Amino acid sequence: MLVISDLHATAGEKEILKGISLTVNAGEVHAIMGPNGSGKSTLAQIIAGHPGYVVTSGSITYEGRDLLEMQAEERAQAGVFLAFQYPVEIPGVTNAYFFRSAYNEVRKANGKEELDPIEFLDLMEKKLKLVEMDPAMLHRSVNAGFSGGEKKRNEILQMAVLEPKLAILDETDSGLDIDALRVVAGGVNALKRPDNAAIVVTHYQRLLNYIVPDFVHVLAHGKIVKSGGKELALELEARGYDWVMEAA
Amino acid sequence: MANAPAAVRSEGYEQAFASLRASSGPAWLPALRREAMDRFNALGFPTTRNEDWHFTSVTPIAERVFKVTSARTGAATLSPADIAALVIGDADWHRLVFVNGRFEPSLSAFAGLPADVRVTTLAEALKESPEFVAEHLGKLAKHDGHSFTALNTAFAQDGVVIHVPASEVVEAPIHIVHVADASAAGAGIHPRLLVVAEPLSQLTIVESYASSGAIAAPYLTNAVAEIEVGNGARVSHFKIQRESSDAFHVGTVQVRQGRDSMYHSFSYASGAALSRTNVYTKLAGENAETRLNGLYLIDGTQHADHQTFVEHLAPACASRELYKGILDGNSHGVFNGKVYVDPIAQKTDGKQTNHALLLSDHARVDTKPQLEIFADDVKCTHGATVGRLDEGALFYMKSRGIGAEYARALLTYAFAAEVLETIEVDALREGLEAQAFARFTQSFGEQR
Numbered sequence: 001m002l003v004i005s006d007l008h009a010t011a012g013e014k015e016i017l018k019g020i021s022l023t024v025n026a027g028e029v030h031a032i033m034g035p036n037g038s039g040k041s042t043l044a045q046i047i048a049g050h051p052g053y054v055v056t057s058g059s060i061t062y063e064g065r066d067l068l069e070m071q072a073e074e075r076a077q078a079g080v081f082l083a084f085q086y087p088v089e090i091p092g093v094t095n096a097y098f099f100r101s102a103y104n105e106v107r108k109a110n111g112k113e114e115l116d117p118i119e120f121l122d123l124m125e126k127k128l129k130l131v132e133m134d135p136a137m138l139h140r141s142v143n144a145g146f147s148g149g150e151k152k153r154n155e156i157l158q159m160a161v162l163e164p165k166l167a168i169l170d171e172t173d174s175g176l177d178i179d180a181l182r183v184v185a186g187g188v189n190a191l192k193r194p195d196n197a198a199i200v201v202t203h204y205q206r207l208l209n210y211i212v213p214d215f216v217h218v219l220a221h222g223k224i225v226k227s228g229g230k231e232l233a234l235e236l237e238a239r240g241y242d243w244v245m246e247a248a
Numbered sequence: 249m250a251n252a253p254a255a256v257r258s259e260g261y262e263q264a265f266a267s268l269r270a271s272s273g274p275a276w277l278p279a280l281r282r283e284a285m286d287r288f289n290a291l292g293f294p295t296t297r298n299e300d301w302h303f304t305s306v307t308p309i310a311e312r313v314f315k316v317t318s319a320r321t322g323a324a325t326l327s328p329a330d331i332a333a334l335v336i337g338d339a340d341w342h343r344l345v346f347v348n349g350r351f352e353p354s355l356s357a358f359a360g361l362p363a364d365v366r367v368t369t370l371a372e373a374l375k376e377s378p379e380f381v382a383e384h385l386g387k388l389a390k391h392d393g394h395s396f397t398a399l400n401t402a403f404a405q406d407g408v409v410i411h412v413p414a415s416e417v418v419e420a421p422i423h424i425v426h427v428a429d430a431s432a433a434g435a436g437i438h439p440r441l442l443v444v445a446e447p448l449s450q451l452t453i454v455e456s457y458a459s460s461g462a463i464a465a466p467y468l469t470n471a472v473a474e475i476e477v478g479n480g481a482r483v484s485h486f487k488i489q490r491e492s493s494d495a496f497h498v499g500t501v502q503v504r505q506g507r508d509s510m511y512h513s514f515s516y517a518s519g520a521a522l523s524r525t526n527v528y529t530k531l532a533g534e535n536a537e538t539r540l541n542g543l544y545l546i547d548g549t550q551h552a553d554h555q556t557f558v559e560h561l562a563p564a565c566a567s568r569e570l571y572k573g574i575l576d577g578n579s580h581g582v583f584n585g586k587v588y589v590d591p592i593a594q595k596t597d598g599k600q601t602n603h604a605l606l607l608s609d610h611a612r613v614d615t616k617p618q619l620e621i622f623a624d625d626v627k628c629t630h631g632a633t634v635g636r637l638d639e640g641a642l643f644y645m646k647s648r649g650i651g652a653e654y655a656r657a658l659l660t661y662a663f664a665a666e667v668l669e670t671i672e673v674d675a676l677r678e679g680l681e682a683q684a685f686a687r688f689t690q691s692f693g694e695q696r
Binding site for chain 1: 638639640641643644645646647648649650651652654655658659661662663664665666669
């Protein structure tokens with residue numbers, strides 16, 4: 001589904017990714033762990049098409065297409081979804097309108113019929129239950145004045161509505177208490193299907209108790225320094241990151 | 249910028265003044281008008297050398313003489329349906345309609361008011377209760393230093409007088425509609441509004457300014473409102489200016505607030521070739537609150553200038569201001585927010601915010617906050633931004649599959665909606681939101 005090969009990227013003058021290679025197949029969950037500043041979030045944002053980075057060499061192929069040639073909205077329409085570490089507040093646009101616009105733009109791009117506001121509300125009611133959110137949030141502005149936990153739930157709600165093929169969760173667990181973490185992870189697990197995949201970016205092993213990965217990769221200084229199965233996450237939790245980085 | 253000499257400008261107005269038919273009003277009125285005319289003659293139109301008009305040249309107004317139109321003689325040219333199509337309102341509202349500055353009874357409906365609430369035209373009030381008018385007219389809107397106010401006082405033919413007795417609550421908004429039509433070509437329209445809200449009363453006023461059809465020559469709307477908000481009274485005041493590009497619009501609102509009172513003002517301006525809106529409020533009693541919000545949406549060669557002046561003249565008053573502008577084309581916006589805190593006004597809590605969004609490289613905004621604080625125990629802040637759409641928000645929307653152009657349109661609407669949200673009159677808020685939504689997203693054919 002996703003093939004990243006020898007990806008190098010810079011932000012301004014600084015090289016942040018220094019040769020990342022990663023293959024994600026349908027049905028797989030990959031965890032990307034690593035200390036702060038290792039480039040985890042940069043990788044997530046580059047896959048989603050953030051304009052703040054320049055890919056200097058390497059490639060990303062998504063379902064046979066050159067992902068780096070696609071605009072951010074085209075990537076989303078093709079099934080790539082990034083749950084933001086810091087979801088953006090958009091005062092003045094209601095969640096209901098934002099969700100419906102996104103949903104219909106994605107449908108339209110895929111040659112499917114758009115839903116009218118009433119039909120869409122029916123869909124939303126089901127999805128809201130999944131993340132245990134109050135329907136009243138639909139009438140609030142996007143993320144405006146939301147608590148940290150509400151913002152993260154709202155991200156998972158968007159994911160539930162858009163049903164992406166490739167979901168990237170960028171530190172979705174940061175700042176969440178255990179109840180919110182359970183809800184968020186439950187939402188992610190409920191959306192797991194044999195034909196989609198997820199990349200879970202996290203600093204802590206904690207989230208991986210709930211979202212069990214097939215593969216764990218450790219990113220340090222812009223490179224993947226170690227890959228393994230889910231047991232690697234437990235080892236990192238017990239021993240920290242230093243030993244992997246030294247070994248590399 | 250060269251203005252014609254003041255003497256030349258006012259000579260035309262002096263002739264126009266002399267040709268006004270002597271009104272049947274009370275004896276003091278001609279004297280007041282004469283005095284205002286003299287003041288106007290002395291002041292002339294402001295030039296950009298005047299600090300309050302530094303960014304706004306009124307040359308296009310000063311180079312003509314806008315004469316008062318004569319009263320309509322034929323049948324009414326506009327139907328109630330025409331009015332409904334021109335302004336945002338609700339059937340439940342009390343409505344007074346003026347066409348080219350003249351009251352149109354056939355288009356007006358305000359019979360359902362509480363019996364002791366007085367709502368009349370100025371012409372009627374001058375006949376029925378001249379003492380009341382004499383007591384209040386020109387007391388807040390002084391003509392000695394303001395040429396446009398002087399001009400209004402000299403030429404005002406009609407307007408609205410509202411008197412709400414103590415503790416009376418007027419539920420439905422009173423909607424004052426000013427429409428200019430083809431007969432307004434070259435005319436000066438000088439509406440006057442006088443509001444006295446006695447202690448503990450409550451009132452909502454909506455003023456709408458619109459134009460109907462093609463108008464062959466520019467016209468001038470020069471409105472003055474005086475609003476007395478008694479102790480503990482609450483007045484909400486919405487001014488919706490959507491005149492055509494044939495219009496020059498100058499509006500001045502002068503407010504005085506008593507103890508524990510609340511005055512909420514919202515100024516919406518999307519019309520007129522050149523507009524200047526002044527909202528001046530004096531917080532004259534303790535613990536009063538004022539909220540001045542506004543939104544202007546301009547394009548082409550439009551010029552929109554807003555000036556606010558909040559005078560904290562008593563302790564523990566709060567003022568909140570949020571003005572936003574969205575500018576496209578070669579348009580020019582100006583915001584000048586003045587706050588004065590008197591030495592006696594301790595515990596003042598003032599906050600002023602002004603944001604402008606530039607959609608074009610050729611649009612321009614000048615913004616000037618002015619704080620004069622003479623008390624030491626106060627909290628006063630001001631913030632201003634001029635910018636473009638937030639790239640972070642754009643990426644967020646795009647990452648959800650929303651196309652770049654549509655994301656821009658939605659964010660532009662959102663910028664406007666954030667201040668429209670503060671309008672507590674549902675029909676008005678929804679109407680203006682729909683206007684703004686259509687303005688920025690109509691090319692995408694989306695439904696809200």
